[in-house]
Amino acid sequence: MSDKALREKVVYFQQQDLLHLSDDEKDFPDPSFLAATHLLADSKSMPPPPSARRGSSFLGPTPRERQQEFEEHATRQRTNTRKCTENDRSLVRSSTTPEPATESLLAPRTRSRGLQQAKKLKKTASTSDLSRHDVPFYRRIGETPRELKNANAKPALAIRVEPEHKQLLKEKIVYFFPNNDTSMARRLRIHKIIELGAAWVTTWRDDVTHVMFDDRHQTFSQLLRHLKRASLPSGTLLDHTSGRFVVKGSSSTNETYTGNLSDSQNPLPMKPSKQELAVISSQEPGPTTTEHIPEQQQLDSSDGIVKDSFIQSPGPLRIIDLTRAATTLPDAISDALSVAIRETKAVAHLPIDDDEEGDSRFESSAEQSSTDLDTDDESQTKPKHTKQTRNVTGRFSKRTGIDLNAFQCMNPAKASSNSSCPNARTIEILGQMCRYYDQMQDQWRTLAYRKAITTLRKQTVKISTAKEAAALPFVGSRLASKIEEIVLTDRLRRLDSTRDDPTDKVLRLFLGVYGAGLVQANKWIQAGYRTLDDLMTNAKLTDSQKIGIKHYDDFTSRIPRAEVKAHGDYVRDALRKIDPGFETTIMGSYRRGAKDSGDIDIIITKPGAKASILRDVVFQSLVPQLFKAGFIKAKLATSSSTDDGSQWHGVSCLNSSKTWRRLDLLLVPEEEMGAALLYFTGNDIFNRSMRLLASKKGMRLNQRGLYRDVIREGKILVDTTTVHPGTTASLSAQVEAYGCSFVAAPVFGPPPVARAAQILIAIAGPPQAVEIINPFLKNGIARDVIHAGSDPSKALLLKSTSNFIAAGLQYLLSEAHVLAEKAELPASVLESLIEQNFGAYAHNTSKRLTSGSYFPSKGQAPNSALELAIKDVGIGVDIAKEKGVRLEIGELSMGAMEEAKKYGDERDRKLDSHSVFGVVRTRASLEFENDAVRERDGLEDKV
Incomplete structure (x- = not known):
């Protein structure tokens, strides 16, 4: 082997010297540590020391002993692994060793690549990652407000967040201005937005979705100066131009924030419902503002419907003034919907038959809202006369905030108005149907028909279709279809069925008997009676009912106006023979100007006379003389047996006639004449409307007079005003004289705290009355109640x-x-x-x-x-x-x-x-x- 090849091989194995180390020790490149490891690897393996003897215990080894045993086992495993590595290094040739004949060697691979690949391994879930999902969103993202306590309040770490499907502000980030929880009302609002899924932050962040103004005196410029920003994005999904959300000094309503958001982040256009279009069309035309919608966002109607306005992609920032939203009136659409919901719930428990179900405005509101997404064409074809009857007289009480047009008593219908009304025939047939339900004592359908008739009477054009009728107030879908049927056929099948049904005929026959109501008439039918003769022969009748059956035709026939006047003149002349100071007034439909009447009502009074004098003259002198003269034929009912009796009911007949008429004599002292004229002249609708109007104004109206601050025996009067304690003591004494209880309950706290039901109340009065009132105050409008004793003046002190x-x-x-x-x-x-x-x-x-x-x-x-x-x-x-x-x-x-x-x-x-x-x-x-x-x-x- 050449020297060059030998040197290259030595260099190669020097570079591979770290291969005998395990991966878990890659973070210890210290040379001294490596040397110590080599020495330990060459040392002789020793058997483990015998385990220490310990007393028998069913608990087993302690955690420290388990840890020591594990470390010893790990050391033995590392030692054995190193030995095997050394032996293999001397026996097995590396597959990457260069061949002797190779002149040009490849660059040796180091451990860096292996380490890099190890870093790319899938990360396992750590304890911190698992616990992160258990921390609520409001604590992960924002600050935790203090508990709803006044003193020594700690951070509220256990705020109950609504379920996910109820989180209307899910994962929204809210910045309040002012941004602290010092105010109890603001702290309560912070808790509320957290319950709805949002987080509260105290420092500005770029991902803030809502800024909520909590002080009506703060302005938009003050917010910008506080944040040290030139501008803020404005909302686009909500109608931020509404008076409830406008912040003083913010940008114009036409400005929209686009920023760097992509088209997919912009909110979809909301599709207006039929109810919204009806309200918009009824309003006066004025300047309108339009928002530019990109062409790619003009989707089909099927894709453009936003099913839930809170399920959306992160959009522009919304700036909401909480104080204005809490004190201003809702929009027209929201107000109409809330009224419809309340009225629907009020009559939800009533039994309604299949044919007449929902003959009112309430049911139509629900039907319209359920079909808004199904019928796109209906919203485009609303009649032009929709809602034109709302402002008839233009009367509105600014002092009390009561719309007088909403009361029937403020919109009288003239008797001759039907002749010139384009819907006269429809009103006539609906009136017959209404009288039938009134006879059946079905007060809800009677009321629905009367409201619909009143609405039709105010129209200046003929209502011909069900769609036109349904657009009117107080007209439901089924009643609208009946109006269309009357226009097309000049009849109403439902009315015809009441005339043809034998049971209905018998029921109406028995209801015409004087002294028989709906319950008694049904009992007679269930007993098998079908005619008046059956009743006279078999039924157990009162004297008044027997008279009513004998003169059934007389009592059910209408009395001409001239005959009514003749009866009144006869009573007046006879009364003045007894005492010339007495006066009589014919009441009822006669005083309203009707051509005929069902009975004769006469008010008897005398200036300056007490009620006892009126009773003595009428019951002891007038009635016996009229009996003796043959004018009065029978007595049906009287209240003269009681000390305060003021009515007498009987039957009268003129000498020139054989027809018996029902006569009612009403005794009214002079000081009660105004209320009596009002009460006995108007019909039941008028009287109910008048009493309701008086109630709205804080008064009570009946046939005796108009009263303010009425105190009834056994009642509890709670006074929350701030007056002198001496005044409170005097009021308490006067109230107790009427057999009532007086409780003083002055309140502590400004209006925002009151709106949040967090005011403080001091209460004082009779213990039993305080015990009754206390739960309503503490659980309703107050955070706490201070008991100041049994003397009401102490609460004012x-x-x-x-x-x-x-x-x-x-x-x-x-x-x-x-x-x-x-x-x-x-x-x-x-x-x-x-x-x-x-x-x-x-x-x-x-x-x-x-x-x-x-x-x-x-x-x-x-x-x-x-x-x-x-x-x-x-x-x-x-x-x-x-x-x-x-x-x-x-x-x-x-x-x-x-x-x-x-x-x-x-x-x-x-x-x-x-x-x-x-x-x-x-x-x-x-x-x-x-x-x-x-x-x-x-x-x-x-x-």
């Missing part, structure tokens, strides 16, 4: 003390901030101290000063009215004077509030209760408005 503390804190913090500004100490540094050292309440008060909310924008309502604060603090000052104590801080604070009110009145501004900050500033030779107010008003002026 506690409330007044709290107001005094709050006013003093406002004044103290105002002075602290003014001092900091004069000494050039940053307000943010002082606020950090206040938050960390004095708690959330003091920090929130401080923020209302520095943010400028103490001086609201022109036309904007303050968060807490300055006038109320002056009144509340004044109550505390008065209480102190009564007790011989002077509240110097309270007087100082109230004086500053009055000065602030004067400043606001001069500038036509409604100031906040924290406006004492401005007064303290002026006393320190600073401007009343701080930098935040001036910057905000300057931005508004530019806009």
Whole structure:
């Protein structure tokens, strides 16, 4: 072998010297370590030492003993492996050894390739990887808010996240502004978005999907300045132009953010439903904004429907103002849908037959929503007259926020209106069907037909098709088909069937008997009776029912208007012979101007007379004389047996006639005449509507009068207002005189806390009443309830003390901030101290000063009215004077509030209760408005 070949072979085997090492020791290239390994490899193998004797135990070896035994076994295995490697190296020739005749040798391969291949092996799951999936998304990505507690709150590590199918904000990343959980209301909202699958971050990230404004006084420019950014992307999937989401000072509604997103990342266009199109078509035309949709996104309708707006690819950032979303009214579509859902649930338990199921607006709303995705052509062919009846009178109460057009009593229908109505024939047949259901005492279908008739009466064009009818309010799909049937055939099969059905005929016959209701009529039918003679012969009847059967034809026939007047004149003349001061008024359909009536209702009254005098004259003198004269034929019912009886029901007949008529005499004192005229003139629809309107206005209406703040015996009156404790004591005594209980429950907390059901309530009153009311308060609107005893005035005393503390804190913090500004100490540094050292309440008060909310924008309502604060603090000052104590801080604070009110009145501004900050500033030779107010008003002026 040549010297050159020998040298090459030596070099080769030197390079291969590391082959005898195992892979698990590749990280130890130290020469001394290699030398020690060679020495150990050449040493003589020794038998293992005998195991130490230990006492018998069923537990076996300890973990330390197991570890030692494993290490010894591993050492023996390595030693044996090295020995085999040395023996094989001396016996077996390497397959890569160069041949002697080879002149040009290939470069020897090193271990680097093998090591590189080993690194490409599939990585096994580590413990950290497995535990990563057990950590909730909100803890992996964002910060963990504190628990919903006031004091010493720890991080909430066990927030219950909704199941995946309910996570409407799944894997969304939310940035709040302001971005801390100091405020209890904000902390509650942070918990809510985490429950819905989102994460809350406190530092800005590029993958933030939502920015939620939690302070109505913050503006978009303040957010950008806080983040030190020039702009933010705006939302495109949600209608971010809606008033609920618009943030003061944000970009125009037409701007959309595209960035570097690919076309596949842009949201698909939403397909409008039929209900949305109907609402849009009913609104007044105005300027519209359009969004540009790339051509590749204009898909077919089958592909363009977004089934779930929350299942989407990561899209542009949404900026949502939580305070505006919580306080503003919902959109028209959402409001109509929510009303329909509530009304549908209200009647879901009622039994409805197959033919008449859903003859109302409620059922049609559900049907329309279920077919929006199936009938694309219907949304394009809506009738032009849709929703044209909504604004009939234009009356709207701004003070109470009640739409008067929604009440039937505010939209009277004239008797002659049907003659000029293009839908007169349809209304006539529907009216007959309505009277049938009224006779059957089916109040729900009766109400549905009456609403549909009212809607048709307001139309100025003829409704000819079911599609046109279904587009009207209060008209369901089945009722719409009946309207089309009437127009096409001039009849209604459902009405004909009621006339032809023998059972219906018998039922209507028995319902015409005076004193027989639906239950009694059905009992007679079940007993096998089919005629009036069967009833007279076999049924057990009352005296009134016997009279009703004998004069069945008289009672069921209509009374001409002239005959009604004749009966009224006869009663009036007879009454004035007894006492000329008495007056009579014919009521019911006669007073409404009807051509005929079903019975005769007469109100009897006398100016200045009490109800007892009316009863004595009518029941003891008038009725006996009318009986003696032959005018009254029989008595059907009377309430004269009771002390407050005010009605008499009987039968009368004119001397010139043989037809008996039903006569009702109604005794009404003069002070109740207004309510009685209203009640006994209107029909049942009118009266129900009037009572509902009164209820909406916080009053109670009946045939006796209109009442405010009605107290009924056995009731509990809960007062949450802030008044003087002496006033509360007086009210409590008056309420208890009526046999009721008075509970004082003043509340503590601003409106955002109240909306989050986290206010504090002080409660005082009778123990039994407090025990009943307490669960409703604590589980409904309050985070906790403080019991102030059985004297209601003590709760108001506690409330007044709290107001005094709050006013003093406002004044103290105002002075602290003014001092900091004069000494050039940053307000943010002082606020950090206040938050960390004095708690959330003091920090929130401080923020209302520095943010400028103490001086609201022109036309904007303050968060807490300055006038109320002056009144509340004044109550505390008065209480102190009564007790011989002077509240110097309270007087100082109230004086500053009055000065602030004067400043606001001069500038036509409604100031906040924290406006004492401005007064303290002026006393320190600073401007009343701080930098935040001036910057905000300057931005508004530019806009």
